[in-house]
Amino acid sequence: MNYPVTIIPGDGIGPEVCQAARLVLEASGVAFEWHEHQAGMEVANRYGTPLPQETVDSVIRDGVALKGPIGTPIGTGFRSVNVELRKTLDLYANFRPARSIPGVESRYQDVDLIVIRENTEGLYSGLEHIVVPGVVESLRVITEKGSERIVRFAFETARKYGRKKVTAVHKANILKLSDGLFLEIARRVARDYPDIAYEEAIVDATAMKLVLNPAQFDVLVMENLFGDIISDLTSGLIGGLGLAPSANIGEKYAVFEAVHGSAPDIAGKGLANPTALILSGVLMLRHLGEMEAADRVEKAVHAVIQEKKQVTRDLGGTASTMDFARAVVEKLQG
Ligand code: NAI
Numbered sequence: 001m002n003y004p005v006t007i008i009p010g011d012g013i014g015p016e017v018c019q020a021a022r023l024v025l026e027a028s029g030v031a032f033e034w035h036e037h038q039a040g041m042e043v044a045n046r047y048g049t050p051l052p053q054e055t056v057d058s059v060i061r062d063g064v065a066l067k068g069p070i071g072t073p074i075g076t077g078f079r080s081v082n083v084e085l086r087k088t089l090d091l092y093a094n095f096r097p098a099r100s101i102p103g104v105e106s107r108y109q110d111v112d113l114i115v116i117r118e119n120t121e122g123l124y125s126g127l128e129h130i131v132v133p134g135v136v137e138s139l140r141v142i143t144e145k146g147s148e149r150i151v152r153f154a155f156e157t158a159r160k161y162g163r164k165k166v167t168a169v170h171k172a173n174i175l176k177l178s179d180g181l182f183l184e185i186a187r188r189v190a191r192d193y194p195d196i197a198y199e200e201a202i203v204d205a206t207a208m209k210l211v212l213n214p215a216q217f218d219v220l221v222m223e224n225l226f227g228d229i230i231s232d233l234t235s236g237l238i239g240g241l242g243l244a245p246s247a248n249i250g251e252k253y254a255v256f257e258a259v260h261g262s263a264p265d266i267a268g269k270g271l272a273n274p275t276a277l278i279l280s281g282v283l284m285l286r287h288l289g290e291m292e293a294a295d296r297v298e299k300a301v302h303a304v305i306q307e308k309k310q311v312t313r314d315l316g317g318t319a320s321t322m323d324f325a326r327a328v329v330e331k332l333q334g
Pocket of ligand 1 (some may be wrong): 013053068070071072073082207241257259261262264272273276314
């Protein structure tokens with residue numbers, strides 16, 4: 001069977017890492033019917049909108065998308081396409097695993113964490129207004145429904161992956177009403193999962209504890225902005241943004257993308273590490289039920305990284321984005 005998948009190359013290094021990920025996924029033995037559609041900054045210049053309706057429609061038809069990073073103008077301009085897509089398709093859960101890869105030099109060798117980030121609410125609701133000149137308000141929306149489903153997703157993820165503990169990360173000491181609600185719901189949901197330990201941790205202390213000893217955590221669940229920041233931190237713990245995959249999951253659709261952005265500083269030079277997007281493809285294969293192919297691709301990526309001969313500059317090598325992808329394909333075929 002051919003899986004229909006929408007592929008969105010995106011901006012900056014997006015087209016490069018997408019091409020690499022596509023090459024590897026096609027060598028996995030699983031057949032795809034790719035539907036390529038555009039979104040991003042260049043598209044906005046050409047079509048007047050950064051997220052054409054035909055791109056959204058394609059994801060709705062296929063149910064699954066592999067997406068490159070998309071840039072967002074800072075301070076002014078259009079709202080983030082990434083946020084827009086997550087909200088439009090109600091991709092409420094952002095699954096961001098951070099697992100050490102053998103052979104990558106980093107602070108720790110045994111990191112195995114899962115960050116679950118709420119994807120549709122919080123400060124990313126995009127509700128900002130000028131109260132009076134010089135005073136701006138951004139609304140941080142936390143709802144009972146949004147909290148309930150993200151915490152439940154975290155516990156279900158913990159069960160699915162045989163994990164022992166879920167930590168609800170919050171700032172309820174200051175944000176008494178909004179994060180107070182989040183915690184109240186988290187405690188209630190936790191009671192439905194007596195087989196999994198539940199604990200709470202304040203976000204600033206969590207950042208410090210993660211750097212000192214990441215092994216004290218297992219699955220972490222939190223609202224949107226905290227999840228954005230903490231998951232970049234956990235990417236750093238395993239060796240950088242070039243290695244961290246993610247999945248945006250909703251009831252009906254799923255969009256797989258790397259944690260990193262469009263990296264304009266290295267775009268168009270073949271320097272980007274495609275590992276993060278290839279491993280996002282591994283998450284996509286698992287989502288499609290192709291467990292064996294997913295394991296093979298993951299093993300091939302790890303083997304190429306461990307050999308250190310065909311790795312990109314961020315991992316201390318000189319290989320290009322496509323050299324790395326071709327080395328992974330060779331491993332898959334060897
Ligand atoms: P970034 O993740 O693009 O880059 C941060 C640093 O990591 C840069 O030095 C970059 O060269 C490096 N890096 C990132 N990915 C890499 C890779 N695959 N291989 C090697 N090095 C890599 O973050 P930045 O610079 O803050 O954002 C750039 C643009 O990307 C912004 O417009 C931002 O809004 C957007 N962005 C989009 C995301 C998405 O589409 N999901 C996520 C994060 C940012």
